[in-house]
Amino acid sequence: MRVYLETFGCQMNELDSELVRGSLQSLGYQFVDDDAAAQVILYNTCSVRELAEQKALSRVGMVGVRKREGEELILGVLGCMAERDGLDMLRRHPQVDILCGPGELDRLPQLIDNVRRSRAGERAESRGVALAGNKSRRTSTLAAAEDGLESLDLSRAFDPSAREQPWSAYVRITRGCNKFCTYCVVPYTRGAEVHRPPDHIVEECRRLADAGAIEVTLLGQTVNHYRYVHGTALTVGGAEAPQVGPGLKAIRQPVPAGQRATTFAQLLRRIHDEVPAIRRLRFVTSYPHDFGPDVLETMRDCPRICRYLHAPAQSGSDAVLARMNRGYTVAEYEAFVARVFEWLPDATLAGDIIVGFPGETDADFEATCSLVRRLPFKNNFIFKYSPRPGTVAIDRFADDVPDEVKRLRNNQLLAIQGETSARVHTGWVGKCVDVLFDQVRARDRADVAPAGVSLRIGGAPIGSAPVERSWQAVGRTPGDLIVAVDVESEEAARAWLGRIAAVRVTDASSLLLRGLIESAAVS
Ligand code: 5AD
Numbered sequence: 092m093r094v095y096l097e098t099f100g101c102q103m104n105e106l107d108s109e110l111v112r113g114s115l116q117s118l119g120y121q122f123v124d125d126d127a128a129a130q131v132i133l134y135n136t137c138s139v140r141e142l143a144e145q146k147a148l149s150r151v152g153m154v155g156v157r158k159r160e161g162e163e164l165i166l167g168v169l170g171c172m173a174e175r176d177g178l179d180m181l182r183r184h185p186q187v188d189i190l191c192g193p194g195e196l197d198r199l200p201q202l203i204d205n206v207r208r209s210r211a212g213e214r215a216e217s218r219g220v221a222l223a224g225n226k227s228r229r230t231s232t233l234a235a236a237e238d239g240l241e242s243l244d245l246s247r248a249f250d251p252s253a254r255e256q257p258w259s260a261y262v263r264i265t266r267g268c269n270k271f272c273t274y275c276v277v278p279y280t281r282g283a284e285v286h287r288p289p290d291h292i293v294e295e296c297r298r299l300a301d302a303g304a305i306e307v308t309l310l311g312q313t314v315n316h317y318r319y320v321h322g323t324a325l326t327v328g329g330a331e332a333p334q335v336g337p338g339l340k341a342i343r344q345p346v347p348a349g350q351r352a353t354t355f356a357q358l359l360r361r362i363h364d365e366v367p368a369i370r371r372l373r374f375v376t377s378y379p380h381d382f383g384p385d386v387l388e389t390m391r392d393c394p395r396i397c398r399y400l401h402a403p404a405q406s407g408s409d410a411v412l413a414r415m416n417r418g419y420t421v422a423e424y425e426a427f428v429a430r431v432f433e434w435l436p437d438a439t440l441a442g443d444i445i446v447g448f449p450g451e452t453d454a455d456f457e458a459t460c461s462l463v464r465r466l467p468f469k470n471n472f473i474f475k476y477s478p479r480p481g482t483v484a485i486d487r488f489a490d491d492v493p494d495e496v497k498r499l500r501n502n503q504l505l506a507i508q509g510e511t512s513a514r515v516h517t518g519w520v521g522k523c524v525d526v527l528f529d530q531v532r533a534r535d536r537a538d539v540a541p542a543g544v545s546l547r548i549g550g551a552p553i554g555s556a557p558v559e560r561s562w563q564a565v566g567r568t569p570g571d572l573i574v575a576v577d578v579e580s581e582e583a584a585r586a587w588l589g590r591i592a593a594v595r596v597t598d599a600s601s602l603l604l605r606g607l608i609e610s611a612a613v614s
């Protein structure tokens with residue numbers, strides 16, 4: 092059967108989609124790039140903001156039209172939106188055949204098979220539903236040990252063709268989140284924090300490296316809360332199993348005497364030392380609290396761990412941070428950033444910010460602007476607050492900042508971030524940086540006569556000059572700064588894909604650095 096799979100949202104969803112694709116391919120399903128050619132259409136959805144949900148819903152609506160016109164399609168809604176909307180989605184959108192939450196994706200092949208068999212008259216049920224529901228917040232280690240989702244991670248296809256960029260891969264270390272920021276739907280859709288056993292993670296990194304990955308990004312909602320206590324969660328066969336997180340109180344204490352645990356810092360060091368073929372080890376997302384000196388020390392001592400932190404501030408106002416339940420003040424956030432740069436002077440910092448959170452005054456917003464001016468953020472993803480059903484904020488606070496004000500604040504903050512990015516980028520001019528190339532970019536050349544433009548005499552077109560283009564290889568530094576290098580041809584740009592070179596930075600803008608290749612692939 093031919094399957095079309097589209098992914099909305101975050102890196103966690105991209106990884107989930109890669110795993111779903113691998114598991115269905117191993118069962119003989121064939122993936123197509125064009126939904127018109129598919130028999131099974133799957134949308135892996137995101138619920139973090141309403142806009143992402145609307146996009147997915149409009150796709151669901153289009154499939155509904157095709158089904159009403161008589162096409163025999165199987166439509167599956169996967170991921171956070173399936174979990175959040177639950178059976179309401181089936182009631183409102185009868186064209187949906189399958190609902191599968193992010194914690195149940197290992198059951199997807201069975202769900203598709205059930206729908207196929209019911210269509211063939213072998214079974215009565217015609218729709219398949221796998222949602223965690225309230226089971227997702229069970230806190231026993233048993234629930235984590237039973238977690239069939241681990242088998243999906245473990246059954247990963249290591250074939251480099253499984254990824255769009257074979258040299259780069261995601262590896263999950265933690266699922267779910269225990270933080271309950273008041274605006275966020277993730278703790279409800281992805282459930283309680285569950286940590287994967289370190290041996291599974293290291294082995295996955297090793298196999299990815301064997302298959303050609305040189306960059307691995309470890310994924311978790313709050314990666315620095317990773318802590319795996321050994322000897323407590325075992326599978327039936329005696330191997331270590333995923334484990335519900337020990338909770339914030341325990342994370343904030345040193346590992347008790349007599350307990351054997353792997354902390355986030357130790358996990359980083361294990362991967363760094365045991366899989367040296369990974370030239371770049373990254374991680375997202377960091378929680379700005381509980382980021383201990385052990386992690387910074389490990390980053391300082393291990394040259395293949397990228398000195399890049401995505402640590403969202405979310406707001407520059409203490410009052411707003413408190414309403415968001417972020418658990419830190421602006422001063423604490425700044426102290427965290429100062430500590431990072433003390434240990435790692437060449438680090439880069441990025442984050443997320445929400446504007447227009449309920450009750451955000453002009454003064455609160457000004458405090459956020461001031462934070463973005465003061466701290467060396469290389470970039471911030473800026474979002475307008477979007478009230479999400481099921482969260483604390485939607486019940487507790489009126490969405491009282493008008494959309495027009497949110498929009499203005501968003502644009503104003505983007506402009507300020509542009510100035511900060513330009514300043515951070517300018518600091519790199521003259522330095523030599525390692526760049527892992529991942530894009531080929533064509534630019535119409537302004538300096539060559541009229542590229543692709545019809546020549547006209549007296550208004551009548553008399554011919555057209557061929558489009559002349561210049562080519563760039565574009566990549567990223569370990570600190571995730573974008574670097575563009577001019578090359579002579581498309582082939583030359585392509586030849587750099589997946590390779591690392593030392594580049595001398597010659598100039599900078601708010602968006603990127605430009606430079607010259609100093610030496611070919613460094614080893
Ligand atoms: N509205 C706007 N932005 C949100 N985010 C999470 N929930 C919401 C929401 N309800 C943003 C946060 C988070 C990022 C992934 O998405 O900034 O860090």
Ligand code: SF4
Pocket residue numbers: 268269270271272275276277278312313378
């Ligand atoms: Fe959402 Fe906060 Fe958890 Fe991030 S830390 S996933 S923003 S609840």
